[in-house]
Amino acid sequence: MSNKGKYYITTAIAYTSGKPHIGNSYEIVLADSIARFKRKEGYDVFFQTGTDEHGQKIELKAKDAGITPQEFVDGVAGEIRRIWDLMDTSYDKFIRTTDDYHEKQVQKIFKKLYDQGDIYKSSYEGLYCTPCESFWTESQLVDGKCPDCGREVKAAKEEAYFFKMSKYADRLIEHINTHPEFIQPVSRKNEMMNNFLLPGLQDLCVSRTSFKWGIPVEFDDKHVVYVWLDALTNYITGIGYDADGNHGEAYGKNWPADLHLIGKDIIRFHTIYWPIFLMALGEELPKQVFGHPWLLQGDGKMSKSKGNVLYADDLVDFFGVDAVRYFVLHEMPFENDGVISWELLVERINSDLANTLGNLVNRTISMSNKYFDGVVCDKGVTEPVDEDLKKCATETLDKVLAKMETLHVADAMTEIFALFKRCNKYIDETEPWVLAKDEAKKDRLATVLYNLTEGIIMGASLLESYLPGTAAKIAAQLNTEIRSFDELKTFGLYPGGNKVTDKPEILFARLDVKEVVEKAEAMFASRQAEAAPAEEKIEESVIDIEAKDEILYDDFAKLQFQVGEIIACEEVKKSKKLLCSQVRIGSSVKQIVSGIKGHYGAEEMVGKKVMVLVNLKPATLAGIVSEGMLLCAEDADGNLALMAPEKDMPAGAEIC
RNA sequence: GGCGAGAUAGCUCAGUUGGCUAGAGCACACGGUUCAUACCCGUGGUGUCGAGGGUUCGAAUCCCCCUCUCGCUACCA
Numbered sequence A: 001m002s003n004k005g006k007y008y009i010t011t012a013i014a015y016t017s018g019k020p021h022i023g024n025s026y027e028i029v030l031a032d033s034i035a036r037f038k039r040k041e042g043y044d045v046f047f048q049t050g051t052d053e054h055g056q057k058i059e060l061k062a063k064d065a066g067i068t069p070q071e072f073v074d075g076v077a078g079e080i081r082r083i084w085d086l087m088d089t090s091y092d093k094f095i096r097t098t099d100d101y102h103e104k105q106v107q108k109i110f111k112k113l114y115d116q117g118d119i120y121k122s123s124y125e126g127l128y129c130t131p132c133e134s135f136w137t138e139s140q141l142v143d144g145k146c147p148d149c150g151r152e153v154k155a156a157k158e159e160a161y162f163f164k165m166s167k168y169a170d171r172l173i174e175h176i177n178t179h180p181e182f183i184q185p186v187s188r189k190n191e192m193m194n195n196f197l198l199p200g201l202q203d204l205c206v207s208r209t210s211f212k213w214g215i216p217v218e219f220d221d222k223h224v225v226y227v228w229l230d231a232l233t234n235y236i237t238g239i240g241y242d243a244d245g246n247h248g249e250a251y252g253k254n255w256p257a258d259l260h261l262i263g264k265d266i267i268r269f270h271t272i273y274w275p276i277f278l279m280a281l282g283e284e285l286p287k288q289v290f291g292h293p294w295l296l297q298g299d300g301k302m303s304k305s306k307g308n309v310l311y312a313d314d315l316v317d318f319f320g321v322d323a324v325r326y327f328v329l330h331e332m333p334f335e336n337d338g339v340i341s342w343e344l345l346v347e348r349i350n351s352d353l354a355n356t357l358g359n360l361v362n363r364t365i366s367m368s369n370k371y372f373d374g375v376v377c378d379k380g381v382t383e384p385v386d387e388d389l390k391k392c393a394t395e396t397l398d399k400v401l402a403k404m405e406t407l408h409v410a411d412a413m414t415e416i417f418a419l420f421k422r423c424n425k426y427i428d429e430t431e432p433w434v435l436a437k438d439e440a441k442k443d444r445l446a447t448v449l450y451n452l453t454e455g456i457i458m459g460a461s462l463l464e465s466y467l468p469g470t471a472a473k474i475a476a477q478l479n480t481e482i483r484s485f486d487e488l489k490t491f492g493l494y495p496g497g498n499k500v501t502d503k504p505e506i507l508f509a510r511l512d513v514k515e516v517v518e519k520a521e522a523m524f525a526s527r528q529a530e531a532a533p534a535e536e537k538i539e540e541s542v543i544d545i546e547a548k549d550e551i552l553y554d555d556f557a558k559l560q561f562q563v564g565e566i567i568a569c570e571e572v573k574k575s576k577k578l579l580c581s582q583v584r585i586g587s588s589v590k591q592i593v594s595g596i597k598g599h600y601g602a603e604e605m606v607g608k609k610v611m612v613l614v615n616l617k618p619a620t621l622a623g624i625v626s627e628g629m630l631l632c633a634e635d636a637d638g639n640l641a642l643m644a645p646e647k648d649m650p651a652g653a654e655i656c
Numbered sequence B: 001g002g003c004g005a006g007a008u009a010g011c012u013c014a015g016u017u018g019g020c021u022a023g024a025g026c027a028c029a030c031g032g033u034u035c036a037u038a039c040c041c042g043u044g045g046u047g048u049c050g051a052g053g054g055u056u057c058g059a060a061u062c063c064c065c066c067u068c069u070c071g072c073u074a075c076c077a
Helices: A022-039 A055-064 A071-086 A100-115 A164-179 A187-197 A247-253 A264-281 A312-319 A321-331 A342-372 A386-403 A409-430 A439-463 A468-477 A514-539 A553-557
Strands: A006-011 A043-050 A091-094 A117-119 A161-163 A259-263 A289-293 A295-297 A336-341 A559-569 A579-585 A588-594 A609-613 A619-621 A623-625 A633-635 A640-642
Touching: A006 A022, A006 A247, A006 A609, A022 A043, A022 A071, A022 A259, A022 A289, A022 A295, A022 A312, A022 A321, A022 A386, A022 A409, A043 A071, A043 A247, A071 A091, A100 A117, A100 A161, A161 A264, A164 A187, A164 A264, A187 A264, A187 A609, A259 A264, A264 A289, A295 A312, A312 A342, A312 A514, A321 A336, A321 A342, A321 A409, A321 A468, A321 A579, A342 A409, A342 A439, A386 A409, A386 A439, A386 A633, A439 A468, A468 A559, A514 A579, A559 A588, A579 A609, A588 A623, A588 A640
Parallel strands: A006 A043, A006 A259, A043 A091, A259 A289, A295 A336
Antiparallel strands: A117 A161, A559 A579, A559 A609, A579 A588, A619 A623, A633 A640
């Protein structure tokens, strides 16, 4: 195909806090199949991926591991890149946010935005609502108080830099409305508009002082650049953006990006904050952001402690690269989450890859060898039934192009497999084994096998973007080359007289579900046994939270804690997380609303004696008055545990 | 609580502007075939198209209401 211009595609950069599981590895395969396809279409593709390597979580993990953050991310980034390579992905650039050119540009970008007034220091704004953890501008306040909860706002304790999002909101709303293709799938567009843009954008915190592992703010080195201004900018720094305007050549050529492929969880950052950063920098906006769904593990909850997390490299060991690629691409519809499990993998591989495709290639080559010593030649003895096969083969390209145009990758592959199914049916219709018994029909038999070989190589050529290794194997077995898209418009390009391999290799072996599951369980069991001591240590490890300012004893003395006995408890119907408890404190009973539904059922609350903050000013939650607070411990995953006296104590006992 | 999406065969889903006996893939059953990796081809369903009501000659498709699920968001003392 002719040159269609450039196509710049990116994945989100992977966070280097640990090895990515199969759900995280899906995105790179999806991006790769699109990149490969666009190349075949004739685009000059630039495909960028990489890693996001800063932040407190990494700082802590490195500390736990007793190594420097840099050593830590070097290890994980290497692991991620190894998996990307294992998955046979054809990225052109792997950027790391610890790369020096990136760090330098982020500093310059931060400075530039600060100098032009888009980034400001918040401490002098002083309008922070602590319980809401939100900053407000003067104009957002209602009667001088927090618009969310109606309480006093006060000067921020911790200084931070903020980005003035509201300044660009109208332009962004305009852009989204005039570019319906910008946010994909479209259902996400409404969520962004209704939840963030239309109600009014809040300013975004873009620096932190609570940890060090980040890019220092050049002119205020107490601060490091906080996540999004660091991570999102990779899309431009990776191709040579320069905040001073001295961009590298690749920038001028590739920006704006044609497609940011990301997970649905970070759509907000890519469709609101990122475009606004770009507006502030005076750069063009990406053409499209596609928030793909997730691939979820079907057989029980995935958890490290259970040791049943699925990783791409394990799956490749079991099934091979292309089988895993096929599965994740096929099981992921356009908009809904997909499910992965050992059983589903085996089912998919057996029915599509082994039966439909693998067996087709194998039986066709076997017949060529059996009847013609492997030589494939069209003797021109056609029959009406041939036309339908040829039509199917030549029309599949357009069908696949149409599906790919809207990024419906799974549907595109289904079109290709329809061609393979048509080939299998053609064998039944022509019955080569019957033709073989009649010497007079030898030429007809040759034509039939030629048509089959041609149909297969045409299908394999379309399959190349998704299963590059398999396509190459098929081409090799048929002793020919993968076709370009232009060459797929004509049926009959397979060189007559060519000789196919005499030793057809099984492309995909049929698998036994039971065997695979047993083998997988054995693998998990041995791995868990191996990792048990270390794993336990991690599970039991401490949690670090952001430190608050030191307080005086007097501050503490203001708080009154007592043991409360829960004598009744019911769910607050209107809310998702609230339970309303009647708590006996001494001789009085207080009504307390707590956001713990999901952690505790209403019935199991009754009878518990727990720690209560009793002198908190009553507040109304979901229309119900709450006169105190039940105290809970919370772990890193958000699991809650009520605090209770270690021995039985009477309701009302003071906690001091 | 706000906004939005959805509820169709055992499973995953298609069903365009309402129109003849509601489809596909997988699974299952039966039949055919034997070149091939026990594969391929064909045939098959009793699907109350979530419940109820309405508009219409006619509704899975439009309107109302109900139940449930999900997403985003708020709240979560």
